[in-house]
Amino acid sequence: xDALTLLILLIYLFAVAxxxxxxxxxxxxxxxxxxxxxxxxxxxxxxxxxxxxxxxxAIVGFGGVAANLGMGLLWLTFLxxxxxxxxxxxxxxxxTRRTGHHLDAHTFPELLxxxxxxxxxxxxxxxxxFLFMPLYAMAVIIGGAEFIGPIFHIPFNAALYIFAFIVAAxxxxxxxxxxxxxxxxxATIMLIGMVILLAATYATLGGFxxxxxxxxxxxxxxxxxxxxxxxxxxxxxxxxxxxKPGSSGPEAIPFNLxxxxxxxxxxxxxxxVLAQPQLVVRFMTVSSRQSxxxxxxxxxxxxxxxxxVAFVVGPLSNVYFARHxxxxxxxxxxxxxxxxxxxxxxxxxLLPPDALAEVISRAKRFIAYRLPGDAEDxxxxxxxxxxxxxxxxxxxxxxxxxxxxxxxxxxxxxxGTPLSGNADAIIPHYVASAFPxxxxxxxxxxxxxxxxxxxxxxxxxxxxxxGRDVFETLTGERHSTRSIAITRLGILAGLAAAILLxxxxxxxxxxxxxxxxxGLCGASFLPAFLGALFWKRMTRAGALASLxxxxxxxxxxxxxxxxxxxxxxxxxKALFGKETLIPAxxxxxxxxxxxxxxxxxxxxxxxxxxxxxxxxxxDDHVNWCFGGPKPR
Amino acid sequence: MFGIADKAVFxxxxxxxxxxxxxxxxGVAHWNQGDEPxxxxxxxxxxxEKEEVEETL
Numbered sequence: 006x007d008a009l010t011l012l013i014l015l016i017y018l019f020a021v022a023x024x025x026x027x028x029x030x031x032x033x034x035x036x037x038x039x040x041x042x043x044x045x046x047x048x049x050x051x052x053x054x055x056x057x058x059x060x061x062x063a064i065v066g067f068g069g070v071a072a073n074l075g076m077g078l079l080w081l082t083f084l085x086x087x088x089x090x091x092x093x094x095x096x097x098x099x100x101t102r103r104t105g106h107h108l109d110a111h112t113f114p115e116l117l118x119x120x121x122x123x124x125x126x127x128x129x130x131x132x133x134x135f136l137f138m139p140l141y142a143m144a145v146i147i148g149g150a151e152f153i154g155p156i157f158h159i160p161f162n163a164a165l166y167i168f169a170f171i172v173a174a175x176x177x178x179x180x181x182x183x184x185x186x187x188x189x190x191x192a193t194i195m196l197i198g199m200v201i202l203l204a205a206t207y208a209t210l211g212g213f214x215x216x217x218x219x220x221x222x223x224x225x226x227x228x229x230x231x232x233x234x235x236x237x238x239x240x241x242x243x244x245x246x247x248x249k250p251g252s253s254g255p256e257a258i259p260f261n262l263x264x265x266x267x268x269x270x271x272x273x274x275x276x277x278v279l280a281q282p283q284l285v286v287r288f289m290t291v292s293s294r295q296s297x298x299x300x301x302x303x304x305x306x307x308x309x310x311x312x313x314v315a316f317v318v319g320p321l322s323n324v325y326f327a328r329h330x331x332x333x334x335x336x337x338x339x340x341x342x343x344x345x346x347x348x349x350x351x352x353x354x355l356l357p358p359d360a361l362a363e364v365i366s367r368a369k370r371f372i373a374y375r376l377p378g379d380a381e382d383x384x385x386x387x388x389x390x391x392x393x394x395x396x397x398x399x400x401x402x403x404x405x406x407x408x409x410x411x412x413x414x415x416x417x418x419x420x421g422t423p424l425s426g427n428a429d430a431i432i433p434h435y436v437a438s439a440f441p442x443x444x445x446x447x448x449x450x451x452x453x454x455x456x457x458x459x460x461x462x463x464x465x466x467x468x469x470x471x472g473r474d475v476f477e478t479l480t481g482e483r484h485s486t487r488s489i490a491i492t493r494l495g496i497l498a499g500l501a502a503a504i505l506l507x508x509x510x511x512x513x514x515x516x517x518x519x520x521x522x523x524g525l526c527g528a529s530f531l532p533a534f535l536g537a538l539f540w541k542r543m544t545r546a547g548a549l550a551s552l553x554x555x556x557x558x559x560x561x562x563x564x565x566x567x568x569x570x571x572x573x574x575x576x577x578k579a580l581f582g583k584e585t586l587i588p589a590x591x592x593x594x595x596x597x598x599x600x601x602x603x604x605x606x607x608x609x610x611x612x613x614x615x616x617x618x619x620x621x622x623x624d625d626h627v628n629w630c631f632g633g634p635k636p637r
Numbered sequence: 638m639f640g641i642a643d644k645a646v647f648x649x650x651x652x653x654x655x656x657x658x659x660x661x662x663x664g665v666a667h668w669n670q671g672d673e674p675x676x677x678x679x680x681x682x683x684x685x686e687k688e689e690v691e692e693t694l
Contacts, residue, residue, distance in 0.1 A: 217640030305660025
């Protein structure tokens, strides 16, 4: 590491440690403020909420998806702000706070359980959260590891363990309490980092309009496989349509990308955010409606600059990699061959010395190189060779130069990844390549901090789900030694599960895993949540039925209908010998419809019909839930 | 528009900025509204949150 980078790193760590120590004296969680009857600065509250909402998943995972699929992902930014901030804070925030305090509920399942007088609701809700939150935690951890890897040039598995160790240390040191001041500080640094990222990107690429124009002109370079499923360039939405029932081959697939982008990524996260357990409880920690009103200002701006920047810079990185990237290095081998496996879809491996002719013929040519500063015994770096690449050997001891001229996803293909690349590695590669090392490291550290605040809220939700919602509800024990132990063990189990999953399902997974979890929560919890806050006629049976229908419909659709998840999970194939259960006489596009757009309407309908068809809760109880006195 | 090929994408860009603006305008317009002093149940909730939830983690 060079001297300037080291100096800046030390200054940053010292500043954070110093401010952390100053803040430690006044270490306050939201509950501390409430107990003291004081208001938290609304900007602190909003930034802390934002840091919990936005993590490596959004910047690395979804940013990488945007780099691959284009600026159409900005529709998610719009929903993140309009639904995730405006609607959530303005319409749901205060009722959640008042109801939570009035019913004395400290978790999301507890809120539903007390509102509908149903222990089953609390227990089942707790189980869903405990069992599936590790998926989302995994996505966040992978995002961190995918960033640590390229910046420090260490293998992914090592980066995964290092990050997991940092998280565990944070948890043990009491970082779970969600100290708002620290969250807000890190969020501020992240905001500055994203502004720099955006400004520098536009500046390098020739300005606002020119940058977009260059990206538009690159449309012919969309990979054939993506074109076939509807990709029309990075500044255009994919092709919209619905394949004819029974069609096959190229006619079956041209609209798949639109349905995946819009229903899974945009709607799944955009709407699912309203029912995220770790975000809902945040509203209970606010002191008044005024805090929420004021927080909307900071929240809107923050989310715009987090996801908005990621979904603009990601796609624009294609222009950088294709037209601007110059790697100054030492060439080691300009004919390195890497094997993508018999079907071309495996992880790239080195050829053995005695490789067969057929293996050699299917291998792809890469350039192997070292950057100045890489140790001699460090693993080589690889970049895919194409005829567009220019190689210049340095004379008189000067460094060699590679201008790869690749699009972003292709630039991530290297030893260990699929030949088609890894979208989760695009943003880390872009930052490592286009920015000075000190920026990359500071950006990484603040990104990890944002990930930490998200992870701590996730583990908080997991721990209380198994300890308070499941165990305490079933046994009736309150805050006993056993329930504390179960809460803490639950957190450790969740962390272990997230890491194990991370090792198993790496590559192009962050956004998908996040969207699956958000969609599941949306379909299962949103109708009951909205009914809890706004519909007095909703009954216990209606809430419970909507939870079960939403969850089971999501599960069924994910396991047997949606192509990505059904194929990935493999149960459908194992049980029925087919990838999905969609009849041949149906349109194949059904396989790319997200569970949420089917399961949420179903659970909503269930909530309404079952509530209207069953006995309402007692008037006294409903009055209490909506602000009246507690019934005897 | 502005080098972006698809109107739908430009619309998403514009709506993102517009919705952030909506948040700012809403917050500023309601900056001094909704101030309620904490009630007993709020303080009781906070106490329980500290003791039962935060101390556990």
